[in-house]
Amino acid sequence: MQRSEIFKKLSDFIKIESVSTDKNRFSHLLKAAEFIRKELLALDFKVDIYQKKESSPLLIGKKTIASKAKTLCFYAHYDVQPEDPLKDWQSPPFELSEKNNRYFGRGIADDKGHLFQLLVSARELVKANSLKNNLIFIFEGEEEIGSPNFEELIQKDDDIKNVDAFYLVDMEVRDKETAKIFYGLRGIVGFELKLKTAENDLHSGVFGNLVDNPVQIVANLLSKIKSTRLKIKIPRFYDKVRKISKGEIQLLKKSGEVQAKIYPSFDVNGIVAGFTGEGIKTIIPSQATVKFSFRLVPDQDPREIQELVLDFIKKQIPKKIAYEIKIFHSSNPLYVNLDNEFIKKTAQVLRKYFKKGVLFDRSGGSIASAEILFRLYKKPVILIGFINPESNIHAPNENFDKELFFKGIEVLRSIFNLS
Ligand SMILES: [Zn+2]
Incomplete structure (x- = not known):
């Protein structure tokens, strides 16, 4: 042609x-x-x-x-x-x-x-x-x-x-x-977590120290999933990660940065909660929604990771707090x-x-x-x-x-x- x-x-x-x-x-x-x-x-x-x-x-x-x-x-x-x-x-x-x-x-x-x-x-x-x-x-x-x-x-x-x-x-x-x-x-699995602590936003001067703040709960949870740049702290998260030989790392290094390719990662994709306008509004928000996802490496199984994550969330969120969780976008x-x-x-x-x-x-x-x-x-x-x-x-x-x-x-x- x-x-x-x-x-x-x-x-x-x-x-x-x-x-x-x-x-x-x-x-x-x-x-x-x-x-x-x-x-x-x-x-x-x-x-x-x-x-x-x-x-x-x-x-x-x-x-x-x-x-x-x-x-x-x-x-x-x-x-x-x-x-x-x-x-x-x-x-x-x-x-x-x-x-x-x-x-x-x-x-x-x-x-x-x-x-x-x-x-x-x-x-x-x-x-x-x-x-x-x-x-x-x-x-x-x-x-x-x-x-x-x-x-x-x-x-x-x-x-x-x-x-x-x-x-x-x-x-x-x-x-x-x-x-x-x-x-x-890499594979992927994504979550949306929705917390609800009250029917309406509350006055922080009246209710501060008395009620739970959903944004604070989300922040605590996220920091427990990962604190440093690399390490995810959910128990057994790394169990199935395929061992990578020094030879293979050398091979991959010739192509550039390896961290994003050979390690799993955790990313907070977005949080929606409370007052986001200009200035400040002294409220305790009634709800918070966070979306986050994990990139997985061979041979992690997205279904097993889902289970581990759900378990971890259940243990971290105080029992009296109502929450909903949705799972999406999973690929091996x-x-x-x-x-x-x-x-x-x-x-x-x-x-x-x-x-x-x-x-x-x-x-x-x-x-x-x-x-x-x-x-x-x-x-x-x-x-x-x-x-x-x-x-x-x-x-x-x-x-x-x-x-x-x-x-x-x-x-x-x-x-x-x-x-
Ligand atoms: Zn394409």
Whole structure:
């Protein structure tokens, strides 16, 4: 495909405002799915679509070469983040533009650009009749809202069971000359705690020293969960944390800071209570709500952590205080053993294209689909991608370096034909 032709097609794809957090733009998600379906059909892929009412379609494209060939599966997502704040964009977000050897546009880096690279690479091999492995593409439209239907929908497809290795193409390189393979992710579990100590706010001059203050109770609890920057003090919280060897820490240090990747963390995400206007109002608030979350590392289990946290809260809050707790957003951590043939061969390919080679890394974030694929199918999940750290994902002026964009197409073509 000529670069001008790629630019034109990619422009059509970026133009579709497939913002999954915006219900008013649901038709754009359907439009994006239809765009991809047509592209896959043009490549002679079989396309299966799974969808729940009101959920964006999960597209599975399949190209079978021979039953005894390997089956490699590649995941990318076509939904994007909202474009705001609009005033900070130097070009219209849904118009693909080019400046300083970068492509700009909402979703170009996360993850429409990668998805498009997969299509272009496949097209080149299919047209030349030189594809050597069976390919399956999984294209999701709900990644940015936490993949709520992915686990259910993916299991409707029987062909996924034949996959030998999964590639999640939604990551970044270290720099133009250094690629990365991610083999681990943190998990997450979130809580909302609501305390109520009285029917109404009370006068502090009248009731001070006499009644409980819910904000004080929350503050005490939070300080008991974690006092220093690193250590979480909930009993047995660290029991299941996978031992990490000195060798692995050394390996990870080559990729930068390790603390966010190898340790669990506790974060207070927000507190709402009492008077927040200007000046001061001398009240004892009647209620307080706090949201907090834990990032988990391999092999912590979010359900076990939930139990430990609930237990801890129960013990810390005075018995007479009424409280409600909600749990949400739970995802398992991911850890893929580096000692497997697909990771080794993929690293070899990357070394051919990146002068300074490849780094192995874990991410501090969570990607639900990666963890789900690994848990359900027990095959290696390899996380790669070609954007650089200056790609402004989720932010204004999102961009993809042009050189890396075209290099990525070549790399993917080589991975498709791994022997
Ligand atoms: Zn993404």
